[in-house]
Each structure stands twice: as structure tokens, then as C-alpha cells.
Amino acid sequence: MADSTQPASFAFDTESNAKIPTILAKYPPGKQASAVLPLLDLAQRQMGRTTGSAWVPRVAMDEVARVLGMAPIRVYEVATFYLMFNTEPVGKYHLQLCTTTPCWLRGSDDVVQACRKVTGIKGWKETSADGLFTMSEVECVGACVNAPILQVNDDFYEDMDAASTEKLLEALKRGEVPPPGSVKGRQTSAPEGGPITLTTLTFNPAE
């Protein structure tokens, strides 16, 4: 835990506070501790919104513990268990690279190399010098049919290769956010180059 980066305090802002009652209402009375995951997520998003770095500092965990009336250590346990919660600051764009077998077979190594080349990051969990990117290695993100996947914050960019990765990151550097999904123009996970079966079927709502 890098103490030097920990902020001194954290409080939910108006936007987050508006959501808390809705979240708490989902759980039966006395079981508010169940809301620890959504509240941590809320805190992480608020950090991303306000500071540009979506992470959960320790003071935010303490605040969640206070709101839910649980021991802080119970929140620490949850926040450190789930890898989607960043317990250390990340860049504006959190590049989550899947290197599990399907993505790896489809060329995730090239994607990783391209990311390293563009951002100048050497190892995992490091942030680029300009503070824009953090690279994380993640296990299967569940979109193997469109492998390899590069997840940027919440969005999946699919069917990546070295060239498209470089293009995407350059665009992010310029401040543009390209539309997520398959960079090869696939419709969801339909075959590349259009359907190869049931080609005669047409969809006619009138029938």
C-alpha cells in the first residue's frame, strides 16, 4: 500500500449520495453490509469522475464502512479480493489486457507489445509517464469469441491486433474515444465478413 498516494479524506459527493439510498433499498434491513460491492464501485467511479483516476483509496473504504456500519477491515478484505477494484491509482485509461488462452492464441501478445510500444509502459500495473494509461493483465473477460480483447475502463475493444491497438491508443491520446466493439466491424460476434449460414433467411417482421 503506497501511503504517499493516499488522499487525506474522502466523502461521497452529491451525485453519489443520490444513488446510495437506491442501492441500500435493494437489501433487506439489517443486511446493509451486502451493499459493500456497489458502494465500493460507486466510490471508484466517483474517484474516476473527480480525479481522473478510478481507484478506491483507503479513506474511501473507511467511508464505505462507516456508511454501512461495518468494520473497516471487512471492507478492506472485499476491496482487495476483487481485482476490479483498484487499490492504487490508475491512469485515465485503464488498459485491461486479457492474456488467457483464447486471447493468447488469437494474438494477445501482439496487442500487449503494441500497448507497451505506444504507452512506454514496461511492466504490469504500471502507469505511463503522462498518467494517461495503466496496463493490467486480466484473466478471461468472457468475450473469447471476439478474442483478443482490450478492455479500456468499462468498454471492450474486440478483434484487436497490433495495428488496431496502436490506432486506438493514439486516438485515446488525442482525447477521442472510438466506439467500443469489434474493430473489424463485426456485428457482435457474428462471423467475420458476414453470415455464412442461413444466408437466405430474411427478417421480416410482417410475417
Place this chain on the structure above:
Amino acid sequence: MVKVTVDGIEVEVPAGSNVLQACEAAGKEIPRFCYHERLSVAGNCRMCLVEIEKAPPKPFASCAYPVNDGMVVHTDSPMVRKARRGVMEFLLINHPLDCPICDQGGECDLQDQAVAYGTDRSRYEENKRAVKDKNLGPLVKTVMTRCIHCTRCIRFSTEVAGVPELGATARGESMEVGTYVEKALTSELSGNLIDICPVGALTSKPYAFVARPWELKKTDSVDVLDAVGANIRVDARGPEVLRILPRLNEDVNEEWLADKSRFSVDGLKRRRLDSCWVKRDGKLRKASWQEAFEAIAAKLAGLSGDRVGAVAGNLADAESMVALKDLMAALGSANLDCRQDGAALDASCRDFYNFNTSIAGIEEADALLIVGSNPRREAPLINARIRKRVLAGPFPVAGIGPEADLTYGVDWLGNAPAVLASLLDGTHPFAATLKAANKPMIIVGQGALARPDGAAVLAACWKLAAQTGMLGAEWHGFNVLHTAASRVGALDLGFVPGSKGKGLDAMLGGGVDLLWLLGADEFDTARIGAGTFVVYQGHHGDRGAARADVILPGAAYTEKNGTYVNTEGRVQRGQLAVYPPGEAREDWKILRAFSGFIDKPLPYDNLTAIRARLEQANPVFARTNVLPRFGCSDTAGPAGEPTALSGAPFRPFIENYYQTDPISRASPTMAECTETYMPTLRQAAE
């Protein structure tokens, strides 16, 4: 009851038991790391695997599998053995092979079970993981690489100690047990983490690298550093007590021990009185027993009995107190007192000063009022019992006194005796709660009694108990919580002013010419009159010894065979583990020798005889260890006017839990704890 067959042995266990308990009932040993009968079931070590017939053909974790009627369990089948070997191999993957330098070596569950249930060789050649050690304060040493993630410590701190500060952070191979934010554990029961840790991850910091368990001589004894009377085992090597561990006693301490009782041992080696001292020309000089006795006898010559007085200290054993009382009687004095703090205890009836509900009885109670007490500091083990009761189900707890974190929810009604009055006249809503309860109880602390209106508070509490149905034929809900191990024994022996005798206040300020202090250090010695000749008999050079004219070196509780009565009135015996240092002697023998010296010999020459004298003085001393429970036969209250309450708020009776007596004040470990946990007190003292 459910019938279960374990390895061909048929046993009956209560429904809802788990398979492990059934196996224990059948006398079969089941290896385990995470399972602990006083903690919740985690089921994560997988060491307790057994085979169950007519169930899916796989090994079951017996600690987390409930029994069914007609279940047939095998604990030693080839499948079970193979499964346990596999589990052990996994556990040892990341466990370092540092047993030779590990303090747990020789009393390590992992070591024992690896021998009994593991394989004889390792197939693992990869690197082991290493984990950074955590700093959990001055008492618990951590070597986290040895941790096998049984989570017992996490469950203990959350459930029993009530300080949820330990947790398992991160996941998988990076999982670590710790506090995440580095801090010392703020529990008075943290030493028990050392006992429940099945490996060497949590060990005792003061005892680190001191001794191996097989070098130690173990002596069963009783703790005296608070009034709970926890059963302890004193581990000594040669003339030195090295550590103190709890001993199982379900009725008193279960298997826990408070930190002060466990870690004050190093105080037994410091500031010891090991020879007689006699003051000559205004300066204390070393002397022989002969010279010391001569000095006292010379002072006694020509003194009338009413100019002689005695005060019993908080750590005194019953034998020495009865001997001192008899000596005073032989000198013609009735000036006796044991209440150094000035607590208005009424010795006329045992019910007035006992913890009548009994410690185990707390678990039966269904409402509790705490008056002027902080059980967490005054008796951590009783506090743990109350917490256990709170966790077991609805148990309204209210407190009158300074607010404190007792590790469970307490409804603080206010800090003034006036609240007691409003409970008495029924205007306070909590009075109705107490009345509605079947087995309500009240705990009166010394903080409520050691004040000018103490007698009134005691009487008011008794009256409240009578009004709210605490004093029934079957249930006695009136409790006084003591902090001094000697106090109940002293009151049982009548170590209070006799007829025309003077109490402590009257004896001070020149009320007597010779004052005999039996380990009495807990009052302001500056109040003793300048002309009073003070004989201090005790084991530590503390306040009393500093004021003394003659010092007689006595024995500490690990150095004598002593009888102690705990706050519930349970008579227990401690045994001699090591001999007193130097010229020091067992206290009752000193008094017996002095009585012979002045030709007024006390009529007992050995332990059996003085214990017979104890029984004669009060029949309760005949009944050791057991505590029959009585209802309240007589609801007449103690002397004191229940309405004469003052307006002064109650004050905390113990400021610093870690230093309350000569032994813990001499202990460097306790001084370190004070520095860590009571930084404000430390500054105030300087």
C-alpha cells in the same frame, strides 16, 4: 440425539452436531487446523477429511458436515489417508521449513500433524512464497510466511475479542492475514491469538527465542492479577518463570487468558525483595531475618494492641491473611482492613460482595445493568463472557458510568447516581426492561463503591436488584465485580475492622503506631502518619516498600502454595512453581516465624494445618474449585441508605489496564503496552 457409527463405534450425539464432534465422541482423533470449538466453522483447511458411507464418494470436511441419523463414518480408510496426505502436501507447499528457529517448534499443530498424517518427503521444487511480517503491537510477534490461512485469528478477534481488526486481504497466492492498515491490536485478549494459531505465524513477542516447550516445568496455578481467578499453567525453567498459559476451566476462563495475566511474567524478575531491610538512622540497610524480627519486636514492646494495625494487599493469599489476622489477634488488635481503595464493601453477608450469578451464569441471564464498571479493563474475561452472551441472542445491556467501548452494544444511561435513583422509582424505561426479564442481573463495579457514597450506591443497587426480581430462590442476579484477587478471600476471612477496630482511614494519619502491610501498595503511602512504624511484607519494591521501616521479603504468587477466592467466591489453589528469590519466604511462614519469635506462636506449622485453620475461619474454604450456585435466601439489604446518593459522576476505576499491581508495574512488557495503548496516560504521568 442422533446415532452415528464412527469406525465401527456407535455413538449418540445431539442433532445439529457436525461429523467432527461425532468422531471426537467416538474417541477418534481428527486432524484439524481451522476448526476450533469456540469459534465459528470456516471449513477452509480441509485437514479434517473423513469418508462417509452412502454419500457421494468423496472425502468430506467433517467440521462443516452435519450428522445424520444412521450415518456411517470412516476416519482411517485408505481414501481418507490419501486425501489428508494430499491436503498436508498442499499446506506445506508455502510453509517454510524453519522449525529449528520457530518458537512454535515442539508445540506446533502443523508439525505434529505433518508427522502423523503427511508424507515423508516433498515433491515440491518450486520457490516458496514469502509474506511481509505485520506489526501487531508489543505482545504478538508475527512471521506471516508461516501462516497457513486457517483464519482462526481473524475469527477470534472478530467473535471472541470483539475487535474486528484482523482480516484476510487480497486473494489466491497473494492472500495475507493482517490488519491492512498497520496498527497494534487493541484487545486485552490478544495473547490468545498465540494459543489458537496452529502454526508459528503468531507467537509471543516477549517470549521469542527464550525456551523450548520440553525444557519447561509446568505447574498448574491460579492467576491473581485480576479477580477473575483464571486458571493458568506456569511454565518455568530452573528458578525462572518463563511464561504463563491459560488452562481450561469452562466455568471461569474457558481457555482464554487476559494479556496482563499472561505477559506480566517478566515483572516477576524485577524489583524483587530478596532480603530483609531495616531502617537505621533514616536509611534502609540490608539485614538478616533475626535483625528484622528484633527491630519489629523492639517496636512492639510496650505497644498496646489497639496501636497496631494491618492492611492486606491485592495479591495476598488467604493463608497469609489468616495468619496475619491471627497474629493481630494475638497482639490484641482488631485494626484490620483489606479495602485499600476504600470501597464500601459490606462483609456482613457473602451475597453483598460476591459475583453471585457466577461467570458461567452470565450465559443464562437475559438483561444486564452495569453500574460504575468497565469490565473490559477490570476483568477482560468476564467481559468476553458478556460478549458471548450478547452474541447468543437478545440481551439488553445498559450501563451507568463513564462511557466506554466494551466490544458490544451498551445503552449508556448516563453517568450519575441520579440515574440509579430514577431506575429505583421506576421512572426510567430500563427499569421496565429489567422487570420484564426472567433472569436480570446487575454488575456493580469498584468504581461505584470506592467513593464517599459507596455504601449508598451498594444499598441502592441491592434495592434495585430486589425490586426487579434479581433475587429469586433460583436466580441470584446481584454481582459485585472485584479487581483484587485477594479481596473476596479477605472478606470471607473477615479481614475488616473488628469490634472497636480501626479501618484503613483511621489507621492512616497516625491512628496506629505500627502498621503491617501485607503486600499493600495500592493506596497513597503519604497518608501514613509520619510517626507510624511500617512493616512491609511483600515481594516487590513498590510504594509500600519505599515507605517501610522494616521490609520482610515474601513470595509472589508463582512462588507459594496459596489459596485465592475469585470474584464469584470460587476457592482455588495456586501451586508453587519456583522458589522465592534469595532470602524471601512464603508469606504465612514469615508470620508464623515472627509469632514464634515474640512468643505468641500461631497454632499451625504446615500447609495442611493452616488450611484446616482456613476452613475453621470460614467453611467456604473447604470447597475448592467447585462453586455451588445458590439463589438469594435473604433479600435484606446491606447497611447503607439507598437514597443518600451524591451527585458526583462515576469515575473509571482502572485508568491503565496494563499496570495495576506491583508485578505488572515492574514488567517492561506492560510498560511497553502502556506506551503503545495508553499514550495519553504516559504523557500525564511524566
Place this chain on the structure above:
Amino acid sequence: MDHAPRHAYITGMNIGTRISTWLHGRVVGRDAIGNVYYEDKHDHGGRRRRWVAYAGEPEASKVPPEWHAWLHYTTDAPLPAQGRRPWQKPHLANATGTPAGYRPPGHDYSGGKRAAATGDYEAWTPGT
């Protein structure tokens, strides 16, 4: 080796050993303190008997390591006395039981002041 007195062995032998040595012994060499090393001059088959005549009092620990190895048939010849490292100290016989023997710091003859040990306690003195 040669600076040791040539007749030194005489003091360390009784009469029987002296005769036996005169009859069977062949001098192999001498060490720095004058011990003389013999070997059986007749071949009886098997290994030849080796023995030492001590300079002065017979004391087994007087044999330095280079001759010790030879004497116990570990090496065929004594280890060379040349090429000693600076850290190799001269051989000393076991001094235990003699005035030169080692005494730990707490020993009465070497001050009698020892460090605190197990079982020690700290006594109270007035004013502390």
C-alpha cells in the same frame, strides 16, 4: 624442523619404547616443537606402523595437524610445512587443565563477572 634439539625425543620415551624404537624405528621427520616421528623400518606386509616420540611430556594433542594426518594414515607423507597461509596459527597443545587453559568471562580466575543469565533476577534497592 631441523632447529629442534635432535636428542629431544629421549625425554619423552620410557625404556621399553626406546629399545623398541632403536630396534624397529626409522626416523621420518621432526616437527617444529621437536616431536620425532618414526616408522617401522621392516616390511611385515600391510601398512607400516607409525609412532611419535614426544618432546617433553607425552601429550597427544601436541601433534600438529600436518603430522597428525600422517600419523593416522590419512596421508602418505606429512603435509608440507611450507606455503602456510597468514591466518594459519601455530599449533598449540590442548591447554585445558593447565594455567593457560581457557576460562569463560564469568570464571572466578578471570574476573568472576558474567553477563546476566537465565534465572537471574533484579533485586530491589531503596530509592529505585
